[in-house]
Amino acid sequence: MKKTVWGVLSTARIGVNKVIPALMQSDEIRVKGIASRDATAARATADKLGLDAAYGSYQDLIADPEIEVIYNPLPNHLHVPLTLEAARAGKHVLCEKPMALNAAEIEQLTEVAQSVHIMEAFMVRHSLQWLEARRLIREGGIGTPRIIQSQFSYNNTDPANIRNKVEWGGGGLMDIGCYPIVAGRFFFEADPVRVMALISRDKTFGTDILTSGLLDFGEGRQLTFAVSTALAPAQSVTVYGDKARLSLSIPFNQPPDAPQVITIDDGQTFIGGTAVTHTLQPSNQYQLMGEAFSRAVRGEAPLPYGIQDAALNMRIIDALFRSETSGHWEAVTA
Structure with a gap:
């Protein structure tokens, strides 16, 4: 080769x-x-x-x-x-x-x-964990997927860090908000038609330090997410269907030397007694x-994934920023 x-x-x-x-x-x-x-x-x-x-x-x-x-x-x-x-x-x-x-x-x-x-x-779209999770969803493992909820955060107060420079495209939505957006597109296998955002900005940096978003994918499918550059580190993705929910362990920053776990739970017991886990061997999503x-x-x-896919990701982010100003739903324009 x-x-x-x-x-x-x-x-x-x-x-x-x-x-x-x-x-x-x-x-x-x-x-x-x-x-x-x-x-x-x-x-x-x-x-x-x-x-x-x-x-x-x-x-x-x-x-x-x-x-x-x-x-x-x-x-x-x-x-x-x-x-x-x-x-x-x-x-x-x-x-x-x-x-x-x-x-x-x-x-x-x-x-x-x-x-x-x-x-x-x-890199997440090439992750074996994400690919297996999508396969399980396609095969009806959670019924019809309706809601995806995601959270991603870290705490970075360094004024010299590029993530805190608004003129360089810093801020939570650009840096990590793009991951929940991609998760919605990946697992719903569809694109949002309209979005709404609530954004809080740092008074010194001008960057968004806390952004929550609601994306309407049509046909009763919704993505809700929250990202922050000023909270304790955490990350999650859960896909809710009419039969069960699917959760990914460490969905974004998967360690390449640790097993990757997918959990499906039909919620029949509130303490997780009906949860079924699918464990994948370690792999490196960047590789x-x-x-x-x-x-x-x-x-x-x-x-x-080509240029048009990247352009759509940016149109979604653009619409979320427009919603910050308008306070209303914003269409994801072509």
């Missing part, structure tokens, strides 16, 4: 701590090098990870003819500009979520996406995501 050759833009922690080590475990991927605007930092990080190449600028990595795929974990406001630059150079791009600051910005990528693959890096993208690059499989 020919390995796809990857390069990484920036020494961002998500890449260094999670994505690059996961990609390096794969027999289908070779991570050649990493770029930084600081050549010394790039070299130190490359040495730490055992990568061959270090680039003193993003442009040097993009110009490397051996690099086929670029992973872009830069701050949100640099997602589209650097993805566009890489795509114009003929590189396929796996870009961290959210792919843009708004849906209109993503439109810049539409033309180049005709010649290269561009995918938003929602699975990288391999799925690599297979699309090699022409062995279709691209799982």
Whole structure:
């Protein structure tokens, strides 16, 4: 099997701590090098990870003819500009979520996406836990799914952190609110038609530190979620059907070395006596995501999620922000 050759833009922690080590475990991927605007930092990080190449600028990595795929974990406001630059150079791009600051910005990528693959890096959609949960729902394991409830939070008060910079696309909805939104689309296998949000903002940062959302998927299907950058760490996803409810253990930040558990409970006893658990062996969702993208690059499989999918995710987020101002339901516009 020919390995796809990857390069990484920036020494961002998500890449260094999670994505690059996961990609390096794969027999289908070779991570050649990493770029930084600081050549010394790039070299130190490359040495730490055992990568061959270090680039003193993003442009040097993009110009490397051996690099086929670029992973872009830069701050949100640099997602589209650097993805566009890489795509114009003929590189396929796996870009961290959210792919843009708004849906209109993503439109810049539409033309180049005709010649290269561009995918938003929602690793959860490649998770064996999520895939198995969806299979169980499809087979009627909870009856007809009607409600999805999700919560995701952490407490980050560092003013220098990119998540607290509103001009860089920081805040809870952009950083982690996108995960419950994707969960709704993934498990309902549908898209919301209208949304409503309640948002509280930090008086200093200007970012949303507590956001609750209600998404109407039509046909009596609803997603409710709450995300925060100022609460104790927690995360949950539960799908409620007319026969039972399904819950995921650690739905977003699954440890790659721990079993993954799905629980289905028909609620006949309030203390969980009727709960049935499905346990999956450990797996790395970042590795699975990288391999799925690599297979699309090699022409062995279709691209799982493209630009239009990323644009829809952003249109949903845009509508939630509009609801903050209007105080009303907002349509998810095309």
